[in-house]
Amino acid sequence: xxxxxxxxxxxxxxxxxxxxxxxxxxxxxxxxxxxxxxxxxxxxxxxxxxxxxxxxxxxxxxxxxxxxxxxxxxxxxxxxxxxxxxxxxxxxxxxxxxxxxxxxxxxxxxxxxxxxxxxxxxxxxxxxxxxxxxxxxxxxxxxxxxxxxxxxxxxxxxxxxxxxxxxxxxxxxxxxxxxxxxxxxxxxxxxxxxxxxxxxxxxxxxxxxxxxxxxxxxxxxxxxxxxxxxxxxxxxxxxxxxxxxxxxxxx
Numbered sequence: 001x002x003x004x005x006x007x008x009x010x011x012x013x014x015x016x017x018x019x020x021x022x023x024x025x026x027x028x029x030x031x032x033x034x035x036x037x038x039x040x041x042x043x044x045x046x047x048x049x050x051x052x053x054x055x056x057x058x059x060x061x062x063x064x065x066x067x068x069x070x071x072x073x074x075x076x077x078x079x080x081x082x083x084x085x086x087x088x089x090x091x092x093x094x095x096x097x098x099x100x101x102x103x104x105x106x107x108x109x110x111x112x113x114x115x116x117x118x119x120x121x122x123x124x125x126x127x128x129x130x131x132x133x134x135x136x137x138x139x140x141x142x143x144x145x146x147x148x149x150x151x152x153x154x155x156x157x158x159x160x161x162x163x164x165x166x167x168x169x170x171x172x173x174x175x176x177x178x179x180x181x182x183x184x185x186x187x188x189x190x191x192x193x194x195x196x197x198x199x200x201x202x203x204x205x206x207x208x209x210x211x212x213x214x215x216x217x218x219x220x221x222x223x224x225x226x227x228x229x230x231x232x233x234x235x236x237x238x239x240x241x242x243x244x245x246x247x248x249x250x251x
Contacts, residue, residue, distance in 0.1 A: 014042060014050065017084055017206070024083030028114040031106040034080050036167070044187035044205050047242035048235075052211060055234035056203040058221065063163070063183040063199045065220035070161035070181070073098040077134075078105065081165045081205055082115050086122050086203075088209035093130045095216050101155040102134030105168050107147035143174040157211045165205045167193045185209075189235040199226060201234035 021038055024030050052060070067073045075093050077086075077100055093100050102115050112134065119132050137150035139157045148171065151157055162175060165185035169192025175182045176196055184197030185205050194200045201208050 014045075017042075017204075018093060020083050021080070024079065024118075027118065028110055029083060029118060030079040031104070031111070032105075034083075035043065038080060038084075041105075041166075041187040041204070044202075047239045048187070048202070050204070052203050052207055053235065053238045055231050055238070056201050056208070057211065058200055059201045059226065059231050060203065060211050061215055061218070061220045062223055062226045063201060064215055066161050066181055066183065066199065066223055067096055067098075067163060067212075067222070069217075070098075070159075072159045073131075073161045074155050074159035074163070075100045076103045076156060076162055076164045076167070077101065077115075078166060079111065079115060079118070082118055085165070085206035085209050086119060087126060088206055088213065090119070090122055090126060090128055090130050092209055092212055092216075094128045094196055095213065099131035099133050099151060099155055102132070103151055103156060105148050105171070107150060141171060141174050141178070143177060144171060161208065164193070164197075165208075167197075169193050169196070172196055181220075189232045189239070194232060198228075199223070200228065200231060202232070 021030065021035060023033065027078045054088050073096055075089055075098065077089055077112060081089065089100060102112065104111060116132060116135055123130055123132065132150045133155040137152055139151055139153040140149040140158065141151055156162065159180060161181040161183065163183045164172060166174070170195040172182055174219055176198060184193045184200045185208050186194045186200060186202060187202060188194060188202060189202045194202065
């Protein structure tokens with residue numbers, strides 16, 4: 001059992017996600033600011049009703065189509081993504097027949113070892129053989145400085161379409177500037193990553209990836225059907241609506 005909370009609790013899934021982060025922190029997988037970042041996203045998800053809104057569902061299907069049509073798709077994972085949706089990301093990579101690459105903002109040898117070890121354990125437990133990159137960076141993302149620019153040539157640098165959940169805004173902008181199709185998963189539609197990504201999915205990461213897995217064999221919409229500004233506005237409208245609903249409930 002992953003968490004002691006009763007599954008009948010109305011916010012059981014949210015408690016489960018918190019627990020996964022606690023476990024990951026104990027293993028040395030997370031940066032010190034990871035729990036703060038998660039709490040910020042959790043607040044947005046609360047206003048979205050902790051469910052996939054219609055605009056996010058559509059963006060998810062467009063993004064999946066792009067990943068399926070890509071020549072070199074890559075799923076980029078940071079510490080929070082591994083903790084919250086490591087299994088789901090590996091299952092999606094298996095279905096897409098593509099690698100994943102660990103790429104983190106606060107890069108240290110200790111964190112990289114912890115994350116790669118966790119992913120390899122998950123790979124074995126799930127009976128998958130997904131290629132896991134990130135241990136041997138031999139390239140850098142142009143426009144970035146320091147350890148956060150490091151990546152693998154046959155991974156992120158070679159990719160034409162990247163899925164980058166919970167991405168840093170600077171790195172998202174740098175990847176877009178390279179001419180790549182950058183798919184962002186971010187609960188904050190006002191973040192720089194959400195604003196500058198090619199396709200933005202305003203949804204909780206584990207829920208979003210599970211939706212992709214469930215949709216992999218569907219007839220999916222094309223990127224030409226996606227209008228970035230409308231998707232972000234729809235998410236903002238849902239958040240404002242969620243705030244109004246909470247106020248009514250409190251009255």
